[in-house]
Amino acid sequence: MEPALETEALGKRYGRTWALRDCTFRLPAGRVTALVGPNGAGKSTLLHLAVGLLKPDEGRVRVFGKEPRDGTEALSEIGFVAQDTPLYRDFTARELISLGGRLNRRWDDALARDRLSALGIPPDRPVGKLSGGQRAQVALALALAKRPRLLLLDEPVAALDPLARREFMQALMGAVAESEATVLFSSHLLAELERTCDHLIVLQSAHVQLAGPVDELLDGHRLLVGPRDAGTPAGVEKVVRAAHTDRQSTLLVRSRALPALDPEWTEHEVGLEDLVLAYLADAETRETNTAWEVTA
Ligand SMILES: Nc1ncnc2c1ncn2[C@@H]1O[C@H](COP(=O)(O)OP(=O)(O)OP(=O)(O)O)[C@@H](O)[C@H]1O
16 A cells, blocks of 8 residues: 655754654554653754655655655645644634635645634634644644644643643544554654554654554563573663663664573563663664663
8 A cells, every 4th residue: 555654764954953854654544643852853854845844955755655745636635734733823624614614625624613612712803812732723623624634733732731642642543543554653752652643753862763554663572681691681682771770671672583491581571661661762862872781
């Protein structure tokens, strides 16, 4: 099946600094993907390249096989909610919906109106006078009204309190399930990922550290606990992260199928949050060369 979003050695730099480099992945259609990484990792840059707001300095990006900067045909497939949900603050939700209808060929007025009405968002109040959560919902409703096949959201819940955040993500998941759109959203909220996404991209310092379907990623990693200085058990492809106490070593390892472990080791499944943190720390260690132990 044609991927919804595909990048190939994609790179963007500002002056001499690469904001994104050598970025290659394929996002299957119909998936919900989380894009995670620390501040400055390149998440917004990647989303802006995907929506055609930025031009690559290297490599390619394609949305359903087309370059997003090639013309309006590619753009009509994409819904984008930028960071901090920028909206014309003096306009009401009703006016923004009507404006959207004039600016887009394929526009579902009723979908946006019904969503906002179901959420109790006042249609005739300037959006600048709505709460952050309500504004985020208006931005999402506008993006969905475009009936996009690919929906890109840049930290959509960053400004929301925990309850509003959960409600927003539930609303997003519900809307996506109905529309069968492909979603890519950036987030710093690792704890909520397991519930919300089925695909993951981890960015750190402009590079992709990890990408793939969540179940495969979890399946391909294990947490091993054993005696300190017992070496690395056989069958381990890579030790992503190692932590030690005086007596014990805890290794987060990449491995498809481990042969029977020495009885002094115990094997545990890995959670998504721990996996992401291990890869981010691994990349940071390589970069800063701190005193953390890094094994091949
Ligand atoms: N307009 C710009 N001019 C110069 N450098 C920029 C510009 N925009 C981003 N950068 C730099 O590019 C890098 C990636 O920034 P980007 O905004 O993509 O990161 P991010 O992962 O979205 O961060 P955050 O989580 O803080 O939003 C950073 O080092 C940033 O300082």
